[in-house]
Amino acid sequence: MQSIQANNYPVHFNETGYEKLNQHLKENKYSNLFIIVDSNTNEHCLPKLLPILETDLTIEIIEFEAGEINKNIETCIQIWNVLTELGADRKTLIINIGGGVVTDLGGFVASTFKRGVDFIHIPTTLLSMVDASVGGKNGVDLGNLKNQIGVINTPKMVLIDTNYLETVPQNEMRSGLAEMLKHGLIFDKGYWEQFLDLKAIDFADLDQLIYRSVEIKNEIVMQDPTEKNIRKSLNFGHTLGHAIESYFLENENKTTLLHGEAIAVGMILESYISLHKNLITEAEYNQIKSTLKSIYDDIIFEESDIEPILELLIHDKKNEYGTIQFALIEGIGKIKINQSVENELILSAFEDYKS
Structure with missing residues (x-):
């Protein structure tokens, strides 16, 4: 399928997406690569992604517990701390692989860490493919209030691979x-x-x-x-x-x-x-x-x-x-x-x- 050009970033589909992702990794001099997952995508989706990545960069995985209840500033603080401890800098790339909670929160973490580092979304649920990962909205809930804290900031690309839907209930x-x-x-x-x-x-x-x-x-x-x-x-x-x-x-x-x-x-x-x-x-x-x-x-x-x-x-x-x-x-x-x-x-x- 033909890629869709969004505001300052492309949305790629299926195999084309991985080709473009590896091309992006080759063309940009990133210092390291962090992949943000939740407990579900760490188990079901990450094993598919990792063998496809063509890079010599150090890859660190940051996992948080799945669920809307964890889409909050406390989770962000934990991830910002891990990024700091593991040497993330302004030339870090973050890949968010997961549903809307992961792409919303991961995009917010990336947009605010050191005033903003590059990030890429790989949505793995139907909801995140058609909605959450497209449009540049990133953020977290404030208590039970949805998406009260956030920014509008675009990823470098969105990669939609519908094969991930095989794992979705x-x-x-x-x-x-x-x-x-x-x-x-x-x-x-x-x-x-x-x-x-x-x-x-x-x-x-x-x-x-x-x-x-x-x-x-x-x-x-x-x-x-x-x-x-x-x-x-x-x-x-x-x-x-x-x-x-x-x-x-x-x-x-x-x-x-x-x-x-x-x-x-x-x-x-x-x-x-x-x-x-x-x-x-x-x-x-x-x-x-x-x-x-x-x-x-x-x-x-x-x-x-x-x-x-x-x-x-x-x-x-x-x-x-x-x-x-x-x-x-x-x-x-x-x-x-x-x-x-x-x-x-x-x-x-x-x-x-x-x-």
Whole structure:
């Protein structure tokens, strides 16, 4: 597949990616190479990468425990300390191989260590391939609040090898699928319609579906790298979805949700809001709701859950001047950003989701 040129960096696919990675190692005089992994990718993915690397550089592996709960500044401090102890300098290269937690955190570590060293992302989950590793956002959570601390800074390249997906559990695949569905809903109606009957999809075509998703996200980001305008469209489903994800992460009585599971709920809720703002038709809403509910299990919300979720909206990064801003769909395949939504409509959306 042809490489995609993003803002200051390329996204390479499969075997081409490894050729470009080794070429990059030859052409740049790095002092050493650090590979950041989590406990899952250290076991399942690193053994595939290491034999392919063509370099005489000293390679050090830095592992942290897998899971969103470890995507925090404490983990960064530990990694910064290890980098320092093992002699990392301004000419160090860091490769982040893993899902969104690894690429988000690893990119942030690299962007801030000694005011920034080069880094490369090798995403290994569907979610990180189509979303987390593309677009230059790097960061960590602040307590249970998602991605509150971070920078926008681009890698030297992103290398997408879909063979890594063979190690990814089905629930993680569904989590990544949510972002692909979002790309269709906000940008490409025809792409969305490819997913209306999952049984009809030949997953031999998965490479092409991933490619199109990266294309869509990249096209949006290229227009608005720092999220002042159209890039906010990528937040469809995320205003409520992130609040739900954060609430379930911090509440010990709840089962932690995967990112895509929370975003799927967020997309249903925000589609309902779009309907009641006369931006989509009832038929479009019913199609979105029934499609998402056929893929994702219903999440149970008690009455006592809703108020704390709404309180978490206050911390959403899209807020401006204390007003919560939504990106809503204006027909399938189009988006309307900077939409204010009253609490009564949000509560009504939750009631409809539960019905």
